[in-house]
Amino acid sequence: MKRSHSLLAMILLAFSAMPAFAQVSEDDILKEITKRGDETSQAPQATKGDLEAPFKIEVDGSINLNYVFAESPDTFLVNYKVHLDGMVRNKVDIVKGKGQITADIKGFLAKWPTGECQLKINVGEFPFEMIYNQVDESKVRVDIKMEDTILENWESNCKFVDAPGSKFNTKGNPERWVSGALKRTAPSFRDLQLPVDRLHRDTTTLNFTIDRYLVPDPPLGSVEIEGKGTVKIIPET
DSSP: OOOOHHHHHEEEEEEHTTTTGGGGHHHHHHHHHHHTTTTTTTTTOTTTOSSSSOEEEEEEEEEEEEEEESSSOOEEEEEEEEEEOOOOOOOSEEEEEEEEEEEEEOSSSSEETTTTEEEEEOOEEEEEEEEEEEEEEEEEEEEESSSSSOOEEEEEEEEEEEEEEEEEEEOOOOOOOOHHHHHTTTTTSSSSSEEEOSSSSSSSEEEEEEEEEEEEETTTTEEEEEEEEEEEEEEOO
16 A cells, blocks of 8 residues: 655654654744745645554553541542543654643541531643654654643631531642652653554553652642553543
8 A cells, every 4th residue: 555654744854864863842843844835746645644554542640648637647548540542644744732630639628526617629721742653663752741730729718616607718728749750750741661463453551650649738748649540542443
């Protein structure tokens, strides 16, 4: 079967030969597109991509945060669920999209006989970029970059038993626990190397971990964080 490369794939293949491929910026790619535009203006367009069939890249992660107070035996737990996915159609491809994060909270920021303060966390969507590079017929390299620092909006909602109608809500500065944790994945999100089924039949799964680490958060306490997840390359037939 005759195959043709898209303009973007041709340019990225040239960059992939460089040692610092993972560091190539979008500006560099756009400059190269401009420079080569005249040379490739007559080239056939591969609107469906140059893979036999597209692959879906799917990332799911679970990050556990355990907050321990310095002056209290109380703790609260947060479980963050991280998901992102994208479709690749070329042997060298760039995918941009929006990932999602949800937070499940157990425990209280504060609790006393006549009241309690519950924690609310909102993260929502975050932008990401994936660079997919098919090294050969059975191996690919994936570089996942979070384009911005992921911000977590924390809010404390307090209520009182002896004053049912009274509420006290406060908001703090956004936290960056998830953003810091995702930089510690093993293997690194910036250099994921996976086998792929050249016949486009089987899903490839790569497990990643985030080893437990401690972050001091004076004067309130400290945070223990750990996590795990999977990166899947799923044939779309």
